[in-house]
Amino acid sequence: MSKISLERLTEPELPAFRSRLQTAFSVAVIEKYGFIGGEPIPPDKDVNDNFYSTGAESFHILSDGQRVGGVIVTINRITNRNHLDFFFIDPEVHSKGLGLAAWKAIEAAYPETERWETGTPYFEQRNIHFYVNKCGFKITEFYCKHHSDPHEAPCEDHPIAGMEDGFFVFEKVMNPQNTEAPS
Template identity: 30%
Template sequence: MVAKLELANVADALVLKALCMEAFTPDFEQYGGFPPGVEDIDWHLAQITTGHYYKIYYNDELAGGILTVPTTDVETEIKLFYITGDFQDKQLGSKVIALIEQCYPMTKQWSLVTPYKSYRNHHFYEKQGYVKVGELQPEPNDEFRLFQYEKCC
């Protein structure tokens, strides 16, 4: 299996939006919503223009995307990471984490958030060396929470 990352360009926005929506459909069904912005093509276009939105390939097939946000010279947040169902359970996620870390060699601390009931995500990120450091409740009157994870290098 060959995993590859490639920076997205504006011509990729529609297909990335479609893949993202497909990948997050189980979250929509569980929580009643998608991650903020992902339903909007303009959001994807804006993220692409940051120069930190990557297409994920599995053996030359487009399998998903990963969006990073460098917050300081040594800190980077994984803002969005998705792999469509057809490409899950193939060790692709682990390869992508290794590849994205190589793209940011100066990063000493990685961070991300993931939904509180996304047990597979929790297990996956912990296997990658991430540690749960907190919880956020975006809407005070809603039980939905996000778990905060960090990884130090």
Template identity: 40%
Template sequence: MEVYGGLQFERFTEEDVDILTPVMKSAFDEDTQRHLNKPTGGPDGYDNGDFLRKYALNPASQAYKISKDDKPIGAVIVWIRENNVNFLGNIFIDPKLQDKGLGLIIWKFIESKYPDAVKWYTDTPGFSRRNHNFYVNKCGFKIVKIKNPRDKYNGTYILEKQMK
């Protein structure tokens, strides 16, 4: 286990799927409710553990369970490439703990954990203005492309962060 900014980071395991799927469902549903006025919604498998099994347990990814005061509150999944142009696949935290600076602590942990990164990429739903604010104004990403910009439900922002 590693501690950073008052949060605990542990490698994601199969046992974490059942613990964190309800947290992931809650986080994505909150975003969907806030921005689309729909009760539920998220990527395929976000609500039954399939997403976490597919991506967090993928041998090519590196994923961490995040805890605060020994209570699991979320996860982060990254893809580290040989050329050090890496991909941030997913960050989620319990909606009750959002807007308290924890997402930025998580991102700073990732930056410190992978200091050889040349560039980071990520993507996020076009409707999720809160995510845009987080990535651009808090973490220093820039929007480099918008896929399906007129599609409220399927639009995607592609972001990158050039490292020093």
């Protein structure tokens, strides 16, 4: 089994990291829709906004010292409710158990976490399986045309590829005996 570790992402490395993340995210979109459109997925702005946001911590994921993926998390050291913003494993090393091992390394890096939150588009069945069946997340909400995300502005002019069918929100309670019921 590979030794998984996290290596802090530096600002000069952000463009290459963002390109690798976009390549990994594009695979499922291309499989589903046959193309990704004119803008990378996720857009540069979204990755940059997360990288520079308050509480953001960004890492390369390494397997035996080799970069195989990356993660951006938002850590709230007051509430210990943390958010998994972006998480990817490079496509050429998919299906080798690296995603689950990497997730366990992320959890271990933040032992104070009471709750993790994240989300994924409806069509991304591989991600849904991974978060629910492998990592222990629960689906807490489903945003769609009948139930819109109150935190997102609608974008009917040019919907983001994959989001038109809906978006799942996930939550993982890390220490259930010490936390209140999900809100």
